[in-house]
Amino acid sequence: MKALRFSRHGAPDVLEYAEVEPPPIDADSALVRVHGASVNPSDVKNVAGHFAQTTLPRIPGRDFSGVVEQGPLAWRGKEVWGTGGDIGFVRDGTHAEYIRVPVAALVRKPAGLDHAQASAIGVNFVVAWLGVVDYAQLHAGETIAVIGAGGGVGGAVTQIAKSLGCRIIGIDRQPVDASSPAGKRIHAFVPFDTHTVAAVRSLDGLADGVDVVFDSVGGIAFETALGLAKRRGRVVEISATARRRVDFDLIDFYHNETQLLGADSAKLGVVASARLMQAVARGFDNGKFDAPVIAHRYALSQGRQAYEAVAEGTPGRVVIEP
Structure with missing residues (x-):
């Protein structure tokens, strides 16, 4: 089969478009033909060497959508999707014609999404679900502030929060497109x-702050995130943009009884992620979530260009279609 592969870390030009042996399967695994596989910023960082757990040589890629070609009879021919913090890191990933997936990780793809759209869901929605539902335990009637609402993860957070019946305050450097899935919610x-905290607290009913802050930016946004939380509010952090170490007033923090939560979807392998992907699939099947807009599509042979587009910050979702 054809695949993207890297044997050393570096810029996207270290990726090889290579002929490799299809992965063998056993009684506990299935062979999925990949029809769509998005390229996430974490994939670019993986190739660049930001993840110590990655073993080489490696086929990268975390998200996929495709069709089961080999495996249990009940799954053959079924359209499936998935993601995982192990695939592309310690097991071969999705930027290939085929991927071997544990049977326990197989999840039916939402019928309303095509393969390209389905492949652009995993990383963003899994970390959003992990932080919002599992950790912060956001519930109906609460208010959530989303820092980075215009991004992929922020957009997923807004959709999940809306489905839970919550009030959503979107925060970003640029206005969020009103017609986008996030903008509509x-x-x-x-x-x-520098005026974000004051502006949010000036909104009706938010003088004391919000119940939950989902900060998809981190680092430079960390102090703002803490300042938005009401007493006993929950702050979820998933990144450390531009600044790894942060300072904050510890006395204010404990007087406010703030709960600070880190959410790292890379800790969830493809099997552990299946539970969340099933929950997200139900949201799409029930019409609660909108399909992502695919801005750029590349053939597998154009994999380097796909990675370069993501590395350069090209707006919109980038998908490889083997």
């Missing part, structure tokens, strides 16, 4: 600047 937009 936020109740108020506040620019990310």
Whole structure:
């Protein structure tokens, strides 16, 4: 089969478009023909050497959508999707014509999504679900502030929060497109600047802050995130953009009884992620979530170009279609 593979870390030009042996399967695994596999910023960082757990040589790629070709009879011919913090890191990933997946990780793809759309869901929705539902335990009637609402993870958070019956405050450097999945769901937009905390607390009913803050930016946004939380509010962090170490007033923090939560979807392998992908699939099947817009599509042979587009910050979702 054809695959993208890297034997050393570096820029996207270290990726080889190579002929490799299809992965063998056993009684506990299935062979999935990949029809769509998105390229995430974490995939670019993986190739660049940001993840110590990655073993080489390696086929990268975390998200996929495809059809089961070999495996248990009940699964053959079924359209499936998935993601995992192990595939592309310690087991071969999705930027190939085929991927071997444990049977326990197989999840039916939502019927309303094509393969390209389905392949652009995994990483964003899994970390959003992990932080919002599992860790922060956001529930109906609460208010959530989403820092980075215009991004892929932020957009997933807004959709999940809306499905739970919550009020959503979108925060970003630029206004969120009102026609986007996130833009259609936020109740108020506040620019990310030195006045963000005051602006959010000036909104009706939010003088004391919000129940939950989902900070998809981190680092430079960390102090703002803490400042938005009401007493006993929950703050979820998933990144450390531009600044790994942060300072904050510890006395204010404990007087406010703030709960600080880190959410790392890379800790969830493809099997552990299946539970979350099933929950997300139900949301799509029930019409609660909108399909992502695919901005750029590449053949597998154009894999380097796909990675370069993501590395350069090209807006929109990038998908490889083997």
